[in-house]
Amino acid sequence: MAVIGGGAGGLAASIALARSLRSVIVIDAGSPRNAASAHAHNVLGHEGVNPLGLLAKGRQEAEAYGVQFIDATVLSAANRTQAPETLGFDLETSVGISIEAKRIVIATGLTDVLPDIRGWPTGGAIPFFTAPTATATRFRGQNIGIIGTTAMSYHQAMMFSQLSDRVTFLRHNAPAPDEAQRRMLDSLGIVYVDSAVEAVERTESGTVVTLRDNDSMTFDALAVGPYFRANGEIFEQLGGTVVDHPTGMGSSIPAEANGATDVPGVWAVGNSADISAMVVASAASGVLVGAQVNAELIMSSVS
Structure with a gap:
């Protein structure tokens, strides 16, 4: 399993998967959208928490469950799926590490175009x-x-x-x-x-x-009100299409309520799929996607 992006959504997804004994790699460049903010709000039990501190703690929790991290960006992604039963993806990172993954969770967030x-x-x-x-x-x-x-x-x-x-x-x-x-x-x-x-x-x-x-x-x-542009380049390389939001306020990766996209084996969480998602909503979507991907993997192994 490869999770692209180590924000609240990506970390939550990686923890949910690792708790289900899945092998998970998170590729993260370390530049979350809210890095410039001193405080994150509406975080239950942690009102006003420092966003970077929250992510650092989340990363420690993920590592404790065996999640591996690569501090890099994904330069290119290829979909080598030939049939539904042979889902597979190849990722090339900025540090020269190549990754093969059976499933991908995109947690690349969005960019505020001011x-x-x-x-x-x-x-x-x-x-x-x-x-x-x-x-x-x-x-x-x-x-x-x-x-x-x-x-x-x-x-x-x-x-x-x-x-x-x-x-x-x-x-x-x-x-x-x-x-x-x-x-x-x-x-x-x-x-x-x-x-x-x-x-x-x-x-x-x-x-x-x-x-x-x-x-x-x-x-x-x-x-x-900036234009909320989804960081969807990797999704597009995998065969997906980023869509404009109905309000005209931005773009997003189209995904179902459970995070599944129309590209088999590719899921989206947080601001990648929902321009309005704050920290807790992004984390919640990550937990849901982690559980959904684990269940989908189990079902795919049933003969």
Whole structure:
């Protein structure tokens, strides 16, 4: 068994498989999506845990069950399956190690494609977040700016209005609000600014946003809806097709509720298959897929 990706979903899948006495190799480059975050939230029993610390502990647990780790990326993947009963895959890694696997779990996550704005945050210099259920609660009651990117940004603004009565919607690239969206903004007291954002800058007084007409506004934090692009290159090499999300907010690997994809022997967990999955949801999907793959392997050996 090969698990590509060592985030919450990949680690959970590897542990579930190893506990069922499966031989498991995890290939992980060590660059999780939330690496820049100091805290992970909505993690039952571990609220505010450091994301990298959580993964380090998960890796220790996996190793205790015999899971092997290769600190690398997968450069190429080939599907050498000839028939349903002869599933097989070949992986080439960036450290020169070749792997043969009977089944593959893809846990490569997604990439947040942020809007092209001058001065956009790097290294956590500017407080920004993508969802009110993640890290945004630390800015409760503060001055929050929402940078619009799609029609779903209006829904995002609605959700943030529960956290603060000082929310401003900066239209940027989002479509103009329809009548229902305008009523929503007005009824929730969300200030609407019909302008694109030219630049952002972190100052001692807060995050300064420069608009296209050269006006500027200062916020405690910014919220943005990025394009959630699935890291699906390996899936495509194995014969699969990454699909656009119905909302237009991103792409994902199409998978059934149990994680099975339309490529026999290939499964997907976490943000690879679900753009909305947070840490606990990703881990839960990994446990489910681990159990499903183990059962499928048992059934495949039944004559």
